[in-house]
Amino acid sequence: MQQIDLDNHHLNFQLELQYARARQRQRRRNVILIVFAIMSIFYVFIQPNQYANKQNQIPYSQNNSTNDAINITETNSTLLEIQKHFEILEKILINQFQGKWTDSQQSENNLAEAIFYKTSYQNRFQIQLSLKLIEGQFLEDYYNQFSFFLNSSQLVLPLEDNNFVFENVRGSYKRSSVFENDEQSTEIYANLTMILKENNVENESEPVYNLELNVHYTLYSETFSFNSNLNMINIDNKAIIYSTIVSVLSVIQFISCLKLMKDFINENRMASQFSLFIFVFLMIFDGYLGIVHFFLAVQSEYFLTPAFLELVLFFFLELKLAKHIWQERFINLQDNQNLRRELYRFHLKFYLLAIIVVLLLYYLIYYNIFLVAMNLYLLPQIIHIAYKGQYVEFDKIFVFGLLSTRLFIPIYYRGCPYNILHAQVSYLTVTMIILLFAAQVVLYYYQCKIGPRFFIPKWLRPKSHEYFVEQPIDGECAICITQLTDMPTESQLDNKFIAKIISQNQNKLMETPCGHHFHSICLTKWMNVKLNCPTCRSILPPLI
Secondary structure, three states: OHHHHHHHHHHHHHHHHHHHHHHHHHHHHHHHHHHHHHHHHHHHHHOOOOOOOOOOOOOOOOOOOOOOOOOOOOOHHHHHHHHHHHHHHHOOEOOEEEEEEEEOOOOOOEEEEEEEEEEEOOOOEEEEEEEEEEEOOOOOOEEEEEEEEEOHHHEOOOOEOOEEEEEEEEEEEEEEOOOOOOOOOEEEEEEEEEEEEEEOOOOOOOOEEEEEEEEEEEEOOEEEEEEEEEEEEOHHHHHHHHHHHHHHHHHHHHHHHHHHHHHHHHOOOOHHHOOHHHHHHHHHHHHHHHHHHHHHOOOOHHHHHHHHHHHHHHHHHHHHHHHHHHHHHOOOOOOHHHHHHHHHHHHHHHHHHHHHHHHHHHHHOOOHHHHHHOOOOOHHHHHHHHHHOOOOOOOHHHHHHHHHHHHHHHHHHHHOOOOOOOOOOOHHHHHHHHHHHHHHHHHHHHHHHOOOOOOOOHHHOOOOOOOEEOOOOOOEOOOOOOEOOOOOOHHHOOOHHHHHHHHOOOOOEEEOOOOOEEEHHHHHHHHOOOOEOOOOOOEOOOOO
16 A cells, blocks of 8 residues: 555656646746747847938048048049948948849840948048849859959049949959859959939839949950849838738738637547658758848848747747657556657757758759758658658648648749849749649549549559458447447448448458457547557558
8 A cells, every 4th residue: 555655646746747847848938939039129129220320421522540541632622522422322221222234245134132321441441342243044053153342442533413433443253153162253453334223113111223334344364244124122111011921821820720729629639640840941041041131131121020920939839739740659558668759859850851951952042953852841741641641631721731831931932033032033943833733732632532542553552451350259349338239320420531441341340450349430439539549559461
């Protein structure tokens, strides 16, 4: 008796310890969420705009340490004109320009991107022009990356309004590709002509500029040139539209996760019918997207909303869904040591998969083939159902609420010419993503309607156990607790697939490999939920 009390006390202690660890993990997640919320508030309301105060900036014609600041005639009128020209350039700092470019070989329909920064070189302020010329229409073949450093000593007189001519501009050139290793940057010198025109656009509080750029540069003793016509892109307007769409889709995913979790708890849906890999992958992918959107919030605070929603999905919903599926798999483990061993393996696989997925996303996201492969969301579910051999119903919430809403981001980055990450348009990739996802949905639908292994040839299917027996057997069905001779009616069936199987085997009982007997209706409904013997809990082979 004393030994039983000690065992009960030890069991209660272990349960209390598990609850304490669970509460500790919940507190950690709450702390992370609070820290993220505080940082979001900081970026929105507190972070100063480093380009807002123009009064305290040092003029480009001045030098902090020497007296020979410029190499042109230092008259007051000339200094004022130079200062006026660079004040015009200051208006377009950090603004993005996008358009088309052509070179001396008249290559057209290639995307060009430019952005202006304010930098310092040898205690002297200057403007850096970063220019990217993209070659290729459907695939990101090559980038020509230029950086030019503009200062007042390079301006050519006489100065004209909104017309900038720079000579002997120091810069760098690098040609890179997603298929090859990047080349080292090469120092170049170029002559630049920029014509800046202000466009009158309705409903715009700030002016919108058009930039015509002509560049002549020398590389390896050869002279090259290209022209580009660029339009200013308002990053805030793009961020508002993008963040609104992503936030709405995240809310739909949020509601879908809540619905699935509710069904898991109420056992309307069995967690074992879903692939654990899908939810783990979605959890890692949402966490990665949340971090990416959080860093994009440095450019525009509107990205904080989708970042917050995606991290909430990661920490509070998809993590619990994955936990439910894992617990359903190992619910029959009675030994705590084996349970802890399986939990350790799950965490190890999760962290290894997270590292691999993040590295692949970081290094291979610009590969179109990898982007297409990333959207094969339903493939693990199709493989899972075929492996288990269980009949499942077509889950619209899972397919259209949780998975199809994730197609927007890759379609946006490959289908929108002026997206926020400057990714090259590839309509072929967008078409492949849509068609492959539609093919997965069709295959999953017919898998639910016809059978989980309908697309597998019979000679490749695993050998199935013959469950149905005809001879009358005395005893009691352990599922419905009635005599085996009392056959239940088919009106009790809710699943039409079960009804189809039973109608083909009327007045028959089912015998498991472990030798236990049940009503065919009862055991078939049981096996649609879990593949374990109701009497001895041994693993059962699929029905088909």
